[in-house]
Amino acid sequence: MDPQTVATLTQQFFNALTFGGIYALIALGYTMVYGIIELINFAHGDVFMVGAFVSMSVIVGMGFTGAINDPVTLLFVLVVAFGVTMPLMGLLGVGIERFAYRPLRNAPRLAPLITAIGVSFILQNVIQIIYGPSPKSTPQIIPFTARFELFGASIAWISVFIFAVTVILTLGLSLFVARSRLGRAMRSTAQDREAAQLMGVNINTTIALTFFLGSALAGAAGVVYGMSIGTISFALGFSAGLKAFTAAVLGGIGNLTGAVLGGFLIGFLEVAAAQLGYASWSEAITFGVLVLVLVFRPSGLLGQPLGERA
């Protein structure tokens, strides 16, 4: 291969890692919530969007509007941005669950789906009213000039950073779910809610915790999205949500590893489409993938086969 092609491929590989990481973080929330209460949380993409706005406000509120070149200050701002946004979004998720989904837990499936759509629109419009309808530019505090050379391509450190954030948060989540007492409660609730309750698991707390974790991860995705893309709008959550959901289904809904794998696959697919000149079709392509997966392998790449009305 000639050097130019290698450089382009390397460049696009890291672009795909960036998008894939963001989709993976959002997809984790979809997959966790679906795994535990079998609800497609349509508002989840909008939680991500709110996270991006909150993170922007936090960073701008601290007085930073551009690249921060001092490493210590940068680290501090990053810690504050994640430290504020993630718990806030977690609480938002818990609030949504408490008021919009929990009262309908025993209702037919249509009811919580409709409230989910309603919550999604409430979030979008509240943000639109607060921040205005036009896209906002966010401070890209990790300098884009911080780059390194690889195979002739110039790679911004931020794409490595996003990948690292995704890996760390995913590993942390997997460890939490696999090892901790609360994680075990989550798994048992997902398996059989009533049996878990009989074993002394507090169902409400466990489900709230699931929403907290999933929404906090979406908040983290919002933070990194604002930093890497640089513009955010109130309508952001819709298409990101659709792609992340596709990622979750592709990987096998309910499966954490699958969600991350699916997120990166969708990221690569999107970047490949853009490289081939079909950037404006990326949503159509994602949707096509979603339909194909649902038709030919509804359980996803890593998922267990789902029983009818499982």
Added chain:
Amino acid sequence: MSAQAAPLNGGRISRGGVRGPIGAFTSRHRSITIILGMALVTALLPLIVTLPPLSGFSAQTVWIDSFSKAGIFVLLALGLNVVVGMAGLLDLGYAAFFAIGAYTYAYGASTFTDLHVPFWILLPIGAVVAAVFGILLGAPTLRLRGDYLAIVTLGFGEIVPIVFKNASTWTNGTNGIAGIDRPLVPGMDCMPAAGQALCFGGTAPVPYYVVMAVLITLVLIVLYRLQDSRLGRSWQAIREDELAAASNGVNTVTTKLLAFALGASTAGLAGVFGASKLVFVSPDQFLFQVSFTVLAMVVLGGLGNMWGVALGAFIIYMIQNVFLKQLNNFFDGFHVPILSDIDFLQYQFLLYGVALVGMMLLRPEGLFPSRRRAAELHTSADLAGSDTEGPDPLGPEGRGDEA
């Protein structure tokens, strides 16, 4: 109505008993009743708006014009009600079928393709094309669980405008297709601005209004008769419990596909009418907001109750497009300090969101719950006395019947 239908039509019989001869007539001649009722409504609406409080808002022709636009949403809501309300399938991309109907008309009758097929021929064609797309989308996905259908239709609703926007060679992209023909009355020589009573044009809203009234009447008759048919009862069975319906011999996939196709074709009708009225189609007219508005209308009107849904759609459209706009003009005119800066239309989707959540939590049967719903939700004993609605069915048992 014969006695052996009592278990299914208990509500209607009690109505006949309560209301006497009129009730007996309406339950015997359902189609005639709908035709008479719609004729009455169609005749009265233009008269009501000449009365003082409403005549102050806008002129009669403007009112009639907005009535026919509201009719588009009534059609859409009726169609979506078949899918969501009757069959219990959540379709979040319903505007896509509306778009397909509109573009079908735009292709068949505009300067863009230089085909000039008459409106009356394209009306059924638009419905059929939309239904075909409904089947194409439904066939692979209706076998899956309901929530997957929701996300697939959501995606479909998002993709269709994108395709119309991006495939610009065939669709003229963002600019849309202009120069669409208006309907012509056979045998009438209608040139633009001819001003004849039977000519379709921007200044003469009555022909569109009448056509819309006829369309709604036809759809109402078809849907009303379907409700009690074998198919209508199968939809209901699937909505209540798909597994039980399947084990009782209902072919769930075909039945759901029929609901999907019928809903899509109603949207196709609305699309053809809308395109012929606006004489212009563009991808922006069919964004997710349209699907969402129609869903809010269906939920607020009362899932599964076609009368409530039609009324809900009409009222919501009028509030949104006549009242809120007038409210803005009103405050602008008086220079009320804070209120004139608020764009009330901006809050419309926030209100829809709040309304959807609130309705699902507090009153899942909608503002105008159906009598049949009441029959499903309550025992026959407490139904006998209640003509309109029983106590609020808030228990989990009650909700179990709602979707």
